Amino acid sequence: MSLSLIFDMDGTLFQTDKILELSLDDTFDYLRSLDKWNGATPIDTYREIMGVPLPKVWETLLPNHSNKDRELMNDYFLKRLIENIKNGKGALYPHVREVFSYLKEKNCSIYIASNGLTAYLHAIVNYYHLDQWVTETFSIQQIESLNKSDLVQTIVKKYRITQGAVVGDRLSDINAAKDNQLVAIGCNFDFARKDELAKADLVIDDLLELKKMLPNLSK
Incomplete structure (x- = not known):
C-alpha cells in the first residue's frame, strides 16, 4: 500500500520569512500612500497569525478598514509576494x-x-x-x-x-x-x-x- x-x-x-516582511512593508507603504495607514507595519501581528487564510489575515491587520480596502491590500500583497518569489528572494x-x-x-x-x-x-x-x-x-x-x-x-x-x-x-x-x-x-x-x-x-x-x-x- x-x-x-x-x-x-x-x-x-x-x-516565507524571507519575503514576508519585504512584501508586507511594500503593501503598507502603498496603504500609507493612500493616506489610509499611519505607523509601523504590523509584522509581529502577522507572525502570530501565520497559517490562517489571507481574508482572515486582513480582518486582523486592518480591523477598522472596509472590505474594499482589505481586498485591495490582499491583491497588492499577493502581487508583491509573487514578484519577490520570481526575483529569487525567497x-x-x-x-x-x-x-x-x-x-x-x-x-x-x-x-x-x-x-x-x-x-x-x-x-x-x-x-x-x-x-x-x-x-x-x-x-x-x-x-x-x-x-x-x-x-x-x-x-x-x-x-x-x-x-x-x-x-x-x-x-x-x-x-x-x-x-x-x-x-x-x-x-x-x-x-x-x-x-x-x-x-x-x-x-x-x-x-x-x-x-x-x-x-x-x-x-
Missing part, C-alpha cells in the same frame, strides 16, 4: 529537494495543501520546479469553508488515501491530519508554537528526519 504525504507550504516547505527550507527525491524513490505520493492562494502557490512550485515530485498542489481557495481539514479531506477523497501523514508547522495542519485519520507531523520551524506542536503525533526539527520516520509511517 503506497504512503501519501501532504505538506503545508508556508513555514514548512517555503521559508527560499525553500533545507533538504526539501533531497527529501522529495527520496520519497518518490520509495514510491510515496506527495501533495501540498496550503492556506495560501492559488497564484502564490503556483509561483513557488514553478520557480523551484516542485512539480517534478508533487502530484498536485491544493489551495484553500478551492473550498468554501476555508478550513484546512476540509482541504485535506478533498485530497484524501480524490486520491483515495488510506495511509499517510500531514506535515506542517501549525495547529491547522495537525488538526487536518487528525480529522482525516492521518499521522500529524509537526515541524518545529520558524512560525511553530510549542503549545500547538504538543498536539502532533511526531515533531521534527529538520525535514531530513522524515527519511528515518518513513518505515514506521508505512506500518
Whole structure:
C-alpha cells in the first residue's frame, strides 16, 4: 500500500520569512500612500497569525478598514509576494529537494495543501520546479469553508488515501491530519508554537528526519 504525504507550504516547505516582511512593508507603504495607514507595519501581528487564510489575515491587520480596502491590500500583497518569489528572494527550507527525491524513490505520493492562494502557490512550485515530485498542489481557495481539514479531506477523497501523514508547522495542519485519520507531523520551524506542536503525533526539527520516520509511517 503506497504512503501519501501532504505538506503545508508556508513555514514548512517555503521559508516565507524571507519575503514576508519585504512584501508586507511594500503593501503598507502603498496603504500609507493612500493616506489610509499611519505607523509601523504590523509584522509581529502577522507572525502570530501565520497559517490562517489571507481574508482572515486582513480582518486582523486592518480591523477598522472596509472590505474594499482589505481586498485591495490582499491583491497588492499577493502581487508583491509573487514578484519577490520570481526575483529569487525567497527560499525553500533545507533538504526539501533531497527529501522529495527520496520519497518518490520509495514510491510515496506527495501533495501540498496550503492556506495560501492559488497564484502564490503556483509561483513557488514553478520557480523551484516542485512539480517534478508533487502530484498536485491544493489551495484553500478551492473550498468554501476555508478550513484546512476540509482541504485535506478533498485530497484524501480524490486520491483515495488510506495511509499517510500531514506535515506542517501549525495547529491547522495537525488538526487536518487528525480529522482525516492521518499521522500529524509537526515541524518545529520558524512560525511553530510549542503549545500547538504538543498536539502532533511526531515533531521534527529538520525535514531530513522524515527519511528515518518513513518505515514506521508505512506500518
